[in-house]
Structure formats: C-alpha cells, structure tokens
Amino acid sequence: MKYLSRYRRHKAVAPLLLMFALFAIGTTFSVASATTTPSQSAFARSVAIDEGRQLFLKGCSSCHGLNAEGGAIAPSLIGVGAASVDFQVGTGRMPMADMSTQAMRKKPVYDEKEVAALAEYVASLAPGPAIPTDELLNYERDGSTAEGGELFRTNCAMCHNFAAQGGALTQGKYAPTLMGVEPKHIYEALITGPQSMPVFSDKTLTPAEKLSIIKWIKAAEAEPALGGASLGRVGPVTEGLLIWTLGIGLLIGVAVWLAMKAR
Amino acid sequence: MTARERITGSVANYVDERTGAAAWMKKNLNKVFPDHWSFLLGEIALYSFIILLLSGTFLTFWFDPSQREVIYDGDYQPLSGLKMSAAYASTLHISFEVRGGLLMRQIHHWAALLFMVAIVVHLLRVYFTGAFRKPREFNWIIGVGLLTLGIVEGFLGYSLPDDLLSGTGIRIAEAIIQALPVVGSYIAFFAFGGAFPGEAFIPRIFTVHVLLLPGIFLALITVHLMLVWYQKHTQYPGPGRTEKNVVGYPLFPVYMAKAGGFFFIVFGVIAFLSAVASINPIWLYGPYTPGQISAGSQPDWYMGWLDGLVRMAPPLETHAFGHTISWNILIPGLILPGIMFTGLALYPFIEAWISGDKREHHILDRPRNVPNRTALGAMALTFTIVALLNGGNDIIATTFNLTINQMMWFSRIGILVLPPIAFVVTKRLCLSLQRADRDLVLHGRETGTLVRMPRGEFVEIHEPISAQKAWTLTQHEQPVPLELPATDARGLKRPGAIKNKLRNRMSRAHAVAVPKVSAADLKEIEHH
Structure with a gap:
C-alpha cells in the first residue's frame, strides 16, 4: 500500500482515474443495456425505424423537414410520440389533401404496417405518448357507459355535440363527428390533442375514465333511432327545417285540395 | 216519415223546447264562409292547439315538475345511476316506460312546432292581403298576442324536461332578464327564487305552462273566432263579391264536413x-x-331568430354608476324584439294613418296592388329570416363547409343590407305585376298562334280574357295619396306642418301604382 500512496499526488493519477471511471461506467452500461434489450426485437425495431424513415422522407419530409424538425408550414414531430403518428396517419388526416384550415378524416394513404413503421421512426426521435395496447383498450371491461356519458358531456360535448356528431369551431375549424372512429384513435386523440383539441392527460382523465368515454361513444353509435328518424342528432335546427317543409307543406297541399271547387 | 226521422225530430224538439236553440242554430248553421285554401291556415293553428291540449294533458299524468334530485334507475341504461332532477327522470319515464309515452311526447312537440308555423303562415296571409284593415284591427292585435304568447309557451315547454338543452335555454333566458338595466338581477332572483338554477323555476314555469297560458290562449282564441264570426270572413275579390256580401258555402253541412275532416288530417300529419x-x-x-x-345548442325554430340576433351582436358593454349595461344582449334580446312586436301590433293603425283610409274593408287586396305594404312585409320577413339563419349558424357552417365567422359577418351585414334590397325588389315586382295585369286586360291573353298577314307581316293573335277575369283584375281602387295642405283656407300655416309633410310623403310612397285600366282605355282599344 505504501507503493500506491507514494504516488498518490503524481500528475498522471487524475487522468488515469478518470479514464478508469469512464471505462467502468461504459462497460457496466453496455452490459446492462445489452441484457434488457433482446437483440432480436432491437433488430426488428431498427428495421422498422429505417423503413419508417424511408417512408417519412418520401411522404412527409417535404413539409415536416428531413429530420422531422418541422418547417414554415408544418410542426416539428420530435417528441410527438407514436400515438400521434398512429392517430394522424391511421385516420387518413396525414398526409393532408390540401393546406386547408384543418386536416380531415379520410381513407388512410398508408396501410397498417406502414403506419406502424412511421410511428416507430417518429417515436425513435424522442420519447412521446405510445400507442395504447389492446390490453389497455379493453373498454368493454374497464369502462362504464353512464359515467362515460357524464364525462363526455362535461369535457367533450361543448365541441363534439351531445351525441358526438361534431360541431363548428371558429374560423372554419370544426370538431369532427366521433361516429365510426376506432377506440384506439379516440384514445390517441385524448392523449395527444390533435389540431384544436386539448390534451387530456392521465391526471385530467384517468385511463379508466377515457375508456368510459369510449364505451359511451360506442353505445351512442350503436343506439337505434329510438323516436323515429334521428334527423342527424344535431338539435332543433333540423326539426325546424322538417316542420317548415314536410309538415306545413303537406297541410297546405291538403288545404288547396279541400278548397278546390267540386267538379 | 220514416221511423228514424220521427225519432230525430222528437229528440230535436225535446232539446229545442228546453233551450230554444233552433232559431239560433238555423241562423248560425247557415252562415256562409268563403272558400280559399289560404283561409284554412289559421285552422291548422287551431287544430294544433286542440292536439296540444289533449297530448299535454296526457303528459301531465306522469310528469313530475320538480327539481328534487333523484338517482335514475329506469330503463335507459346509458343514464343509469346518474343524479338528475325528478323532472328529467319523469320525462325519461314517459319516454321509455309509459306505453305510448314517447309517441305522445313527440306529438306534443311536433304539434307545438306546427302551431307556431301555422300562426306565422296565417299572419303572413292576413298581412299580405290586408285583412287586418278596419274593422279587424283588434283581431290583428289578438293574433299578435297569440303569436307572442305562443313563443313564450313553447319556450316554457322546451324548458320543462330539465335536460341539458333546455337548461341551456333557461340559462340564456336568465342572461336576457339580467341584461335589463338596474332591475335585471333582481327580477332574475325573483323568477328563480334565488341564484340560478335553484329549485323553484321548473315548478313555477310548469304552472304557467299548463294552467295560466293555456287559459289565456283559450280566452284569446275564443274572442279571435267570435270576432271572425261576428265581423264575417273577408273574401278575395271576384265577380259578385262586394263589401256587403260574403260569397261561399254555408257552415252546415259544407264547412262542418270540411273543417271536421281537416282536423283529422292535421292530427294525421302530426301523428x-x-x-x-x-x-x-x-x-x-x-x-x-x-x-x-x-x-349546436339551439332553441326551437320560433325562438331561433332571437338566438340569431344575440349571436350576431358585437360585444358592447357600458359600465356606469356601478352597473354594467350589456348592450350585446339588451339590444338583440329585448330592444329589437320589442320594436318588432310593437311595430307588428300597431301596423294596421300606422297604415291607416298613412293612407288616411277610414273605411271598412271586407274584400281582400291582391298583394301586388298595395306595393308598399307588400314590400314592407318582404323587408320584415327578410330581416327575420337572416336572424333565423344566424340562429343555426354553426349547423349551417359545418353542413356547407363555411366558417362560423363568415356566417356571422354575412348576418351582421346582411341584416342591414338585405331588407332594404328586398323592399326595393318587391316593390318593383309588384309594379311590374300590375303592368302585366294591365296588359292582360287591354290586350288579352297571348295565344301563341302566329298569323301571316297578306302584306307579309307576322302578328300574334291575342285572345280577350273573360269578363270575370277582367273584373277581378280591375276591381281594385286606384290609390290616392293624401294631400294635406301646408296652409289653411286663410293662407295661414297649419299646425304640425312637419308632421303633415312627412305624412304626405309616406302617403305618396304608399299610393305608388300603375294606372289601372279605365273605361276610356278600353273604349280606345275597341276602336283599333
């Protein structure tokens, strides 16, 4: 020990110790990370990321930038997460058909595998909300319709209308109808807040509450038109239109007939 | 005499000996009514009202007008276990558990919408044909009263179920009450028995909706019809129709059958x-x-124009002496409707004052023959329609891919610009139609038959119209404007010179018309 302590103030000690510490940390980290990631799926992921990057460069980079850093007309995608990509591309909103006020839902341009690849690529740029798993999305088991309706009316109806039929926002923007939207996409919209929609974090609405909302929307979608034709479930406007056209129209027709001279 | 006739006769005699009804019945059952489809519009309103009374009575058997909180455990699963008012829960009960309850609710609501449509269409008919003129001004005012009360009654009914939409409507009504300067917040407090929403409002409006207003309706409708009976029905101009007769069919059996049948048709359409x-x-x-x-929270259509006015109002507020005056609600919610309904109610008197016409009228005007009135009506209608469209601006925006801002600016500008345009266009259309009438009388109907004359000239053969038609087209009076002199016989300035000048000008505008065909014109034509 005397030998070591004699040279403890030698000028080479500090750099050597630093080198040793770095080496030790590096070795530990590489061992640790190698054990947590099976090399098989890491390989598949890197392939998907690469595939996603190719798709991204072809289909998205002209607006979102070569490294998804964003540009004058499109936001940066670094940190938006896989859920955001799955929602925007999976519902056909992205790529946009034109530079209108709002991207609208349409037939998706990419198939499921391509959407997954794009999501992997964007998720690889920085951490962000992940795509909810099927296990998480079991709304039939974990949701409650009545509670979902109450939450929907409190949080969603002001834009999406009482029966989730959609509604107008300012400057030509709109809250779309939620009829026929996949539960996965509703969940993703809630956690990513696409376009004018706010983000409903797990603190605002717990995952179980989100599932309740989805369950209520699905119930509203499946509900038969109880009182006859639903007239679009948009409130009294269509009712007024019907009474002013069919209602009074029929009766005026009858009145003309009644007042005709008998022949 | 058959056995049946004998029995009917003795029953009739039995009743007559005790009531003396025979003479009265004979007189009234033979009363003559003129025949025209547009005279049946008011009947649609009357029959809708009867249906409203019947279906409404049915609904009261189960409706619980209370804001007491209950927990729903009825048949409709998506609401089960939620806290709600007894009013809402009982409306759900009517809809889902009472046999025929949902149908009855829908009958009641559709009948209410139809009631208001029929009132408005009937009012338009009365207005555009000048049926409100002396001696029918009071009946016009009663009609305007029925329209106004109908709007209130409809709104109260819409508010009763205490669902999310009706609660929103009540909230807006409260805001409009609060917009009254100084007293607004007190009146709102009295109406709601405290702060909004409280527990008092729905029980209170229930009493008003099922007792007070229907009672007033019954009284006003009775007077409305008695006046029609007493003053006799107006009729459209035609040969043999004068200010002193009524040409048509007797009440019994023709109108009993027609009106009775029509009731069931109205009921049928609503059902x-x-x-x-x-x-x-x-x-x-x-x-x-x-x-x-x-x-997309909207009122029913008859309130839609009011909502539309409020939606288009720019945000204007004044703060003075510790009070806030919300002009953005006060003007569209109270002042404008006040002007509209007062103007509507007073119109017969205003027109009589302008034209100086104090005579009775039982022959209706053809709308084209009074261009100014028709144009004013078109103007008011345009104003109301722009307001009504803006009431549904969000639904229209999403349906037709417009922006809600475009809708709002269209309405803000349109409500000022379009009514005057409608006035000018309608007035010119009326005058053109008068000219067309004049041509028709003078030159007859174009037959479309072309004839080549010996000299090679082509002429179209015109066929003279029938004497009856010519009479109908020329029976109206040539309007004469008032000429109130500025000075009296001694050359002195008369009092109220400015008022008289204004009246003269308005009267001249009111009397604008194409000269109608005179006997001299016809004689001249015959010489050709």
Whole structure:
C-alpha cells in the first residue's frame, strides 16, 4: 500500500482515474443495456425505424423537414410520440389533401404496417405518448357507459355535440363527428390533442375514465333511432327545417285540395 | 216519415223546447264562409292547439315538475345511476316506460312546432292581403298576442324536461332578464327564487305552462273566432263579391264536413311526423348541469331568430354608476324584439294613418296592388329570416363547409343590407305585376298562334280574357295619396306642418301604382 500512496499526488493519477471511471461506467452500461434489450426485437425495431424513415422522407419530409424538425408550414414531430403518428396517419388526416384550415378524416394513404413503421421512426426521435395496447383498450371491461356519458358531456360535448356528431369551431375549424372512429384513435386523440383539441392527460382523465368515454361513444353509435328518424342528432335546427317543409307543406297541399271547387 | 226521422225530430224538439236553440242554430248553421285554401291556415293553428291540449294533458299524468334530485334507475341504461332532477327522470319515464309515452311526447312537440308555423303562415296571409284593415284591427292585435304568447309557451315547454338543452335555454333566458338595466338581477332572483338554477323555476314555469297560458290562449282564441264570426270572413275579390256580401258555402253541412275532416288530417300529419321522426331526444342530451354545454345548442325554430340576433351582436358593454349595461344582449334580446312586436301590433293603425283610409274593408287586396305594404312585409320577413339563419349558424357552417365567422359577418351585414334590397325588389315586382295585369286586360291573353298577314307581316293573335277575369283584375281602387295642405283656407300655416309633410310623403310612397285600366282605355282599344 505504501507503493500506491507514494504516488498518490503524481500528475498522471487524475487522468488515469478518470479514464478508469469512464471505462467502468461504459462497460457496466453496455452490459446492462445489452441484457434488457433482446437483440432480436432491437433488430426488428431498427428495421422498422429505417423503413419508417424511408417512408417519412418520401411522404412527409417535404413539409415536416428531413429530420422531422418541422418547417414554415408544418410542426416539428420530435417528441410527438407514436400515438400521434398512429392517430394522424391511421385516420387518413396525414398526409393532408390540401393546406386547408384543418386536416380531415379520410381513407388512410398508408396501410397498417406502414403506419406502424412511421410511428416507430417518429417515436425513435424522442420519447412521446405510445400507442395504447389492446390490453389497455379493453373498454368493454374497464369502462362504464353512464359515467362515460357524464364525462363526455362535461369535457367533450361543448365541441363534439351531445351525441358526438361534431360541431363548428371558429374560423372554419370544426370538431369532427366521433361516429365510426376506432377506440384506439379516440384514445390517441385524448392523449395527444390533435389540431384544436386539448390534451387530456392521465391526471385530467384517468385511463379508466377515457375508456368510459369510449364505451359511451360506442353505445351512442350503436343506439337505434329510438323516436323515429334521428334527423342527424344535431338539435332543433333540423326539426325546424322538417316542420317548415314536410309538415306545413303537406297541410297546405291538403288545404288547396279541400278548397278546390267540386267538379 | 220514416221511423228514424220521427225519432230525430222528437229528440230535436225535446232539446229545442228546453233551450230554444233552433232559431239560433238555423241562423248560425247557415252562415256562409268563403272558400280559399289560404283561409284554412289559421285552422291548422287551431287544430294544433286542440292536439296540444289533449297530448299535454296526457303528459301531465306522469310528469313530475320538480327539481328534487333523484338517482335514475329506469330503463335507459346509458343514464343509469346518474343524479338528475325528478323532472328529467319523469320525462325519461314517459319516454321509455309509459306505453305510448314517447309517441305522445313527440306529438306534443311536433304539434307545438306546427302551431307556431301555422300562426306565422296565417299572419303572413292576413298581412299580405290586408285583412287586418278596419274593422279587424283588434283581431290583428289578438293574433299578435297569440303569436307572442305562443313563443313564450313553447319556450316554457322546451324548458320543462330539465335536460341539458333546455337548461341551456333557461340559462340564456336568465342572461336576457339580467341584461335589463338596474332591475335585471333582481327580477332574475325573483323568477328563480334565488341564484340560478335553484329549485323553484321548473315548478313555477310548469304552472304557467299548463294552467295560466293555456287559459289565456283559450280566452284569446275564443274572442279571435267570435270576432271572425261576428265581423264575417273577408273574401278575395271576384265577380259578385262586394263589401256587403260574403260569397261561399254555408257552415252546415259544407264547412262542418270540411273543417271536421281537416282536423283529422292535421292530427294525421302530426301523428305521422311523430311516428317517423324523432324530436327533442332528451335522453341523448343528458340531465342539466350548469357546468355542461353541447355544441349546436339551439332553441326551437320560433325562438331561433332571437338566438340569431344575440349571436350576431358585437360585444358592447357600458359600465356606469356601478352597473354594467350589456348592450350585446339588451339590444338583440329585448330592444329589437320589442320594436318588432310593437311595430307588428300597431301596423294596421300606422297604415291607416298613412293612407288616411277610414273605411271598412271586407274584400281582400291582391298583394301586388298595395306595393308598399307588400314590400314592407318582404323587408320584415327578410330581416327575420337572416336572424333565423344566424340562429343555426354553426349547423349551417359545418353542413356547407363555411366558417362560423363568415356566417356571422354575412348576418351582421346582411341584416342591414338585405331588407332594404328586398323592399326595393318587391316593390318593383309588384309594379311590374300590375303592368302585366294591365296588359292582360287591354290586350288579352297571348295565344301563341302566329298569323301571316297578306302584306307579309307576322302578328300574334291575342285572345280577350273573360269578363270575370277582367273584373277581378280591375276591381281594385286606384290609390290616392293624401294631400294635406301646408296652409289653411286663410293662407295661414297649419299646425304640425312637419308632421303633415312627412305624412304626405309616406302617403305618396304608399299610393305608388300603375294606372289601372279605365273605361276610356278600353273604349280606345275597341276602336283599333
């Protein structure tokens, strides 16, 4: 020990110790990370990321930038997460058909595998909300319709209308109808807040509450038109239109007939 | 005499000996009414009212007008276990558990919408044909009263179920009451028995909706009809029709059959609509909570114009002496409707004052023959339609891919610009139609038959119209404007010179017309 302590103030000690510490940390980290990631799926992921990057460069980079850093007309995608990509591309909103006020839902341009690849690529740029798993999305088991309706009316109806039929926002923007939207996409919209929609974090609405909302929307979608034709479930406007056209129209027709001279 | 006739006769005699009804019945059953489809529009309103009374009575058997909180455990699963008012829960009970309850609710609501449509269409007919002129001014005012009360009654009915939509409507009504300067917040407090929403409002409006207003309706409708009976019905101009007669069919049997049949047709149309088209699906709206609101919250159509006016109002507020005056609600919510309804009610008197016409009129005007009135009507109608469209601006915006801002600016500018345009266009159309009438009388109908004359000239053969038609086209009076002199016989300035000058000018505008065909004109034509 005397030998070591004699040279403890030698000028080479500090750099050597630093080198040793770095080496030790590096070795530990590489061992640790190698054990947590099976090399098989890491390989598949890197392939998907690469595939996603190719798709991204072809289909998205002209607006979102070569490294998804964003540009004058499109936001940066670094940190938006896989859920955001799955929602925007999976519902056909992205790529946009034109530079209108709002991207609208349409037939998706990419198939499921391509959407997954794009999501992997964007998720690889920085951490962000992940795509909810099927296990998480079991709304039939974990949701409650009545509670979902109450939450929907409190949080969603002001834009999406009482029966989730959609509604107008300012400057030509709109809250779309939620009829026929996949539960996965509703969940993703809630956690990513696409376009004018706010983000409903797990603190605002717990995952179980989100599932309740989805369950209520699905119930509203499946509900038969109880009182006859639903007239679009948009409130009294269509009712007024019907009474002013069919209602009074029929009766005026009858009145003309009644007042005709008998022949 | 057959056995049946003998029995009928003795029953009739038995009743007559005790009531003396025979003479009265004979007189009134033979009363003559003129025949025209547009005279049946008011009847649609009357029959809708009867249907409203009957279906409304049915609904009261189960409706619980209380804001007491209950927990729903009825048949409609998506609401089960939620807290709601007893009013809402009982409306759900009517809709889902009472046999025929949903159909009855829909009949009641469709009948209410039809009632208001029929009132408005009837009012337009009365207005455009000048049926409100002396001696029918009072009946016009009663009609305007029925329209106004109908709007209130409809709104109260819309508010009763205490669903999310009706609660929103009540909230807006409260805001309009509060917009009254100084006293607004007190009146709102009295009406709600404290702060909004409280527990008092729905029980109170229930009493008004099922007792007070229907009572007033019954009284006003009775007077309205008695006046029609007493003053006799107006008739359209035609050969043999004068200011002193009524040409038509007797009440019995013709109108008894027609009117009775028409009631069942109105009932049938309402029942048909109620069976096939959903109205006010309160179970979808959910129970009312002040913290919730739905996109596209609208009132029923008869309030839509009011909502539209409020929606287009720019945000104007004044703060003075510790009070806030919300002009953005006060003007569209109270002042404008006040002007509109006062103007409507007073119109017969205003027109009589302008034209100086104090005579009785039982022959209706053809709308084209009074261009100024028709144009004014078109102007008011345009104003109301722009307001009504803006009431549904969000639905229209999403349906036709417009922006809600475009809709709002269209309405803000349109409500000022379009009514005057409608006035000018309608007035010119009326004058053109008068000219067309004049041509028709003078030159006859174009037959479309071309004849080549010996000299090679082509002429179209015109066929003279029938004497009856010519009479109908020329029976109206040539309007004469008032000429109130500025000075009296001694050359002195008369009092009220400015007022008289204004009246002269308005009278001249009111009397603008194409010269009607005179006997001299016809004689001249015959010489050709």
